[in-house]
Amino acid sequence: MPNWVLITLSVIGSLIFIKLLFVLSILSVYKITRGAMFHPSAFIRVKTFLDAVPMRESQTLVDIGCGDGRVLSEAKKRYGVRALGFEVNPLAYAMARIRTLRLKGVTVRCKNFWNVYIGDADVIFCYLFPDVMKRLAQKLENELKPGTRVVSCNFPLPGWKHLTVLYPDSSLNNSPIYCYRYPDSCHSF
């Protein structure tokens, strides 16, 4: 068999293997994540969020469902903020650990965020799915301290009134990013 055929077959095989790994990792945690599957935010969206939400070094950013850790690492590099992420997808978790390995003050935990207390956060970032947003709003109302900023990509928090909506300057990635502040945005207060 000629070399070029072998090389082409190995590349195709590797791509299929990676895709399979990706799909299996999503399926393995589907009962927990439901529609909020591993789909990293485009960097232009992370930049838009960071431009609009400045943070101090003493503050803590929590990305509930941190995917490959890009939001945590970009926030750390830009603001020196403490950053904490939760992730249950094994592939995403491994990627996040690798990405943040050398970043002091960035922690990634392999945990279901529904089972952890997130009230120490100064900024909450999330990119989840409509099905879970009502339950999330309830969890935030139960746990957040006054003044905490909440940023939700693509999907609004039911019953909350956003302060601003960001639209990244990109035709492909311009879905809304909703920005809130607790408790001002929260109707029940």
Ligand SMILES: C[S@@+](CC[C@H](N)C(=O)[O-])C[C@H]1O[C@@H](n2cnc3c(N)ncnc32)[C@H](O)[C@@H]1O
């Ligand atoms: C759409 S991705 C967003 C990733 C990252 N926040 C970003 O913006 O690049 C949502 C992530 O949340 C994770 N996730 C969903 N539900 C979770 C839960 N209950 N606990 C921990 N992680 C969860 C998924 O595995 C997925 O990687």
